[in-house]
Amino acid sequence: GESVGLHLPTLSVQEGDNSIINCAYSNSASDYFIWYKQESGKGPQFIIDIRSNMDKRQGQRVTVLLNKTVKHLSLQIAATQPGDSAVYFCAENCCSGTYKYIFGTGTRLKVLA
Amino acid sequence: GAGVSQSPRYKVAKRGQDVALRCDPISGHVSLFWYQQALGQGPEFLTYFQNEAQLDKSGLPSDRFFAERPEGSVSTLKIQRTQQEDSAVYLCASSLGEVGSAEAFFGQGTRLTVV
Incomplete structure (x- = not known):
C-alpha cells in the first residue's frame, strides 16, 4: 500500500516505554477533538476523543490531555507496542454550524524492538 | 461488514477521464464526509x-468535483x-450523530492515480 507520512515529524520510542504525541490545534473555539491512528494503506482509525469541557480523558492504554489555554492536545500511549507504529493525527471540530473535522499535520510513531 | 466500505480500492484514470468513487457508510449513520x-x-x-x-x-x-447522497445512505464522489x-x-467517513457529537469512522479509502 501507499506510504503515509513520508515527511512527517517522527517520534521513535523503545518498545515498552511510554509515548507522548503532541498537537497544536488551530481554533480556540474548537470544542471537540479526536485522535486518529493511520497505518500504511489504511484509513484513519479512531482512538479517543475529548470535549472542551474536559482536560483529560483515559482509554485503554491511552490518555488524551487538552490544554485550551495554549491550544494544545497530547496523546499518551502507555507501554508502547510494535503494533502502535503508525501515523497519528489530531482532528478538531469547531462550533455549531460547522461541518468539518480539521486534521493536524500528523506524527509518525516508530516503535523500536 | 460493519465498517465504512469504499470502492474501488484503487483506480487508475487517464487524464481527462471521469471517475466515480463509492462510499457505503455504516448503517444508520446520519453524517457522511469526504476527505482528500x-x-x-x-x-x-x-x-x-x-x-x-x-x-x-x-x-x-x-466544479469538476461533485458529490451526492440521494437517499441518505450510499454516497458517490464524482470527478x-x-x-x-x-x-x-x-x-469517506460516517458518524452516527451530527458533526461534533460523535466520532467519525473512516473507510480504507480509494487511491486515485491519474496518468
Missing part, C-alpha cells in the same frame, strides 16, 4: 452530508475530466 489525502499529508475536508442534504461543500477544489493533481487517496 495527498501523500504525506493529513486528510483535507471536501464535503459533508447530513442524511441526504449536502450541508457543506466548501472543500471541493473545483470530471480528471487531472494529475487529483491523484490522492479519497476517504
Whole structure:
C-alpha cells in the first residue's frame, strides 16, 4: 500500500516505554477533538476523543490531555507496542454550524524492538 | 461488514477521464464526509452530508468535483475530466450523530492515480 507520512515529524520510542504525541490545534473555539491512528494503506482509525469541557480523558492504554489555554492536545500511549507504529493525527471540530473535522499535520510513531 | 466500505480500492484514470468513487457508510449513520489525502499529508475536508442534504461543500477544489447522497445512505464522489493533481487517496467517513457529537469512522479509502 501507499506510504503515509513520508515527511512527517517522527517520534521513535523503545518498545515498552511510554509515548507522548503532541498537537497544536488551530481554533480556540474548537470544542471537540479526536485522535486518529493511520497505518500504511489504511484509513484513519479512531482512538479517543475529548470535549472542551474536559482536560483529560483515559482509554485503554491511552490518555488524551487538552490544554485550551495554549491550544494544545497530547496523546499518551502507555507501554508502547510494535503494533502502535503508525501515523497519528489530531482532528478538531469547531462550533455549531460547522461541518468539518480539521486534521493536524500528523506524527509518525516508530516503535523500536 | 460493519465498517465504512469504499470502492474501488484503487483506480487508475487517464487524464481527462471521469471517475466515480463509492462510499457505503455504516448503517444508520446520519453524517457522511469526504476527505482528500495527498501523500504525506493529513486528510483535507471536501464535503459533508447530513442524511441526504449536502450541508457543506466548501472543500471541493473545483466544479469538476461533485458529490451526492440521494437517499441518505450510499454516497458517490464524482470527478470530471480528471487531472494529475487529483491523484490522492479519497476517504469517506460516517458518524452516527451530527458533526461534533460523535466520532467519525473512516473507510480504507480509494487511491486515485491519474496518468
